[in-house]
Amino acid sequence: MKEFLIGNLTGKSLPHEWHTILGTVTFVLSLIAVVAFLTYTKRWKWLWTEWLTSVDPKKIGIMYFLVAAFMLVRGGIDVIMIWLQQALASGSDGYLSAQHFQEIFTAHGNIMVFFVAMGLIFGLINFIVPLQIGARDLASPFMNTLGFWLYVAGAVMINMFFIFGGEYAATGWLAVAPLSGKEFSPGVGVDYMIWSLQISGVGTTLGAINFIMTILKMRAPGMSLLKMPLFTWGSLCSMVMAVSVFPLLTATLFLLFFDRYLGTHFFTTSGGGNPMMYTNLIWMWGHPEVYILMLPSFGVFSEIVSTFSRKPIAFYKSNVVGMIGISVVALLVWLHHFFTMGAGAEVNSAFGVATMIIAIPTTVLLFSWIATMYKGKIQFTTPMLWFLGFVAIFALGGISGVLLAIPPVDFQLHNSLFLVAHFHSTVIGGVLFGIFAGLNYWFPKIAGFRLNERIGRYAVWTWIVGFFVAFTPLYILGLMGATRRLDKYDDGNGWQGFYTMALVGGLIICVAVALQVVQIIASYMQKRRLIDESGDPWNGRTLEWSVPSPAPSYNFAVIPKVTTRDAFYEMKLRGLPKPHYKAIHMPHDTPAGIYISVFAFLVGFGFVWNIIWLYVLSLLAIIIILINKTFKEDSEYTIPAEVVEKMETVRAEKMKAFIRTPDYSKEDMGLKEFVSTVFSWAWGLVGGKR
């Protein structure tokens, strides 16, 4: 009976180690804090109707940012714990058990790839792509909210082990078989990982299908494919890759799950199973995944370089062909992740050459950016500084990548810290810096005021310094023979200094992240001064700058007609047409995405703990909600033309009233002023003066 009710859950599954207790307490306390805040300020209804059930891609984009930022901190804590252990564990055991250490680096990888990078990329695409192509919403608003909430369900699932089970997978982020099989990983850790990735992976597939539909079918009249802004191009390439490989991940994880749950023999060492097949399948997804993250970033850089060089992008068509080239070749190189598995010299060289070929389209992009800057009037704004940081770091990552693509070299460096340093160079430089650049660039469109430039610059430089301090020692350690994932090493190796330097670098990066948070808070404090009243703070070139900041819910009061690339820039030159308002059709908000995701989470939880009634009922619930949602008629409402006109006028009036009392206090505040302002505010709060 007990087994029927709660499956394999027992009292022992509840938290009893220091880290799980800490995690659980943090989780419960923050939950209480949020609930108390919402109840105290009576914001429950507002939260539900305005945000959680919203189908507005802009709001969903912001929610993606928030969840991803939270997960960035979560994954960042993992990193510091890893490096602290490695700095301490020279000839000793350090402060973590081997098992715990392995769980941490596994969680770090999963969180950073699936819940930070993917979340930020999807946030950016949600917010910006519809604005860039002149669309009011997405092809399927429901699929978009469903995709987002599945991502959230996955993010919750990956943290559930703190409360129930107390162990995460200790297999490395790809759960390579047969280590991840039942025989060698009997606990629930791998199951949590499978279901977390499975649920969020389905969300990614849905989101990707939706954006392909949107980009290909909902562009403003006149915007042919070769007039699309390059960020939209990068996103399109990325989403096409996502639909090409995420089904592979889903299928592979299902097979692994069947091995664990039903006792099949796909990747086991017995019964005729083939663990090497798992390595192949998972990397067929895993390698393209990196480029799924990277291509939208490349698009961001194209936009930024063009805007801040005051020139149209040079070699636009080559840039597009470069991105398409990367997408195609990236699907054909997965085997370079396991040259050492023994596929033979011919196969290895073919994949090695294919890997090196990727450098060519990537270089085409780089030349396109350089040529754009050539003879441009470059403004070194924060987004541009992020771009320059990217060039430095990504070049390092690219060069070490070409080195690793040579099979004989890879046999030496396989699974070493050199490899770890390599892929962190590409992903931090290529993905994270791109997203940070994009957030700085588009922040006015998101919030209505631009970000503080001064503290932004501090953040960029601290990040760059922190990066090199942290990862240069890893390159060196890798060449000295340190393998990745070491929880302790011999004192005689002389590695401790380098590991300690990496830890210091990690702490510098923490400071950089803190500076980014300060940057946002400081900008909020000065928002009257930083307000973007024109909707076009950078003298932008693409359509998103033609609408007011922050963008209205329907994006465009009048759908623009596009005749050239850099459509908005042309419009500004020729004079903007007088708006002629028409009725707008907008989709209704829906909570169905949340409901389905809650049940999807319960399905996963039921499978992790083998609670049969839970997953059966939850699956049924999902089916019923889907049927209900699909056959509900009339999911659109109409804003009549007069109302649109009135809303636009009211908005303009409000903006004018707001600007009438401008705050021209000096320039963007620095750190000193930030600290003193915060202190005096807190002092006033304590003294009861406010």
Next chain:
Amino acid sequence: MTQHHPSAETEAHEAAADDRTMFGFWVYLMTDLLMFAVLFAVYAVLRNSTAGGPDGAELFSPTLALINTLLLLTSSFTIGIALLAARNGLKQQALVWFGLTFLLGTAFLGVELYEFYEIMHEGYNLRTSAFLSSFFVLVGTHGVHITSGLLWLGVTMYYVAKRGLNRSMVRKLSLLSLFWHFLDIVWIFIFTVVYLMAFV
């Protein structure tokens, strides 16, 4: 929502929605096909890994597979007729043909389950060997798709009977028929790769 607009605009709006949905569904079918591609690849790798257990030639019945193929091909034909009827607004006729498709699909599922039962009755299951794991998962995944197709078909027929054939209903039926033809095509590959190749 329709009262406020001239009908030409509504028509354009609806046509654009049709076009988008249809395109999106094709993309979805591609992703589903890729899942099957993985399962086919896995089957191809593992089909000789019988781990001392029986192989396909011992377990499969070509007759059952042939019957199933015929059932599914016929159902593809009937759903085509049904969709034609639906597009012409012939509700009764459409319901009859959809109903026939439903019966054929159920029969297919019945035969498949019988085949599984027979194999298990002989004492083999998906734990026996890597070959049988991949067989059950590949054919079973197709079966799960057929089941969800049947569920979708049943629910849609219920709503057609209740609400009649409006535009969004015909759109849903078109997607359903695409899905059904897709499963038919996947089955052809299963028939070839799994059943016919076992007897080569």
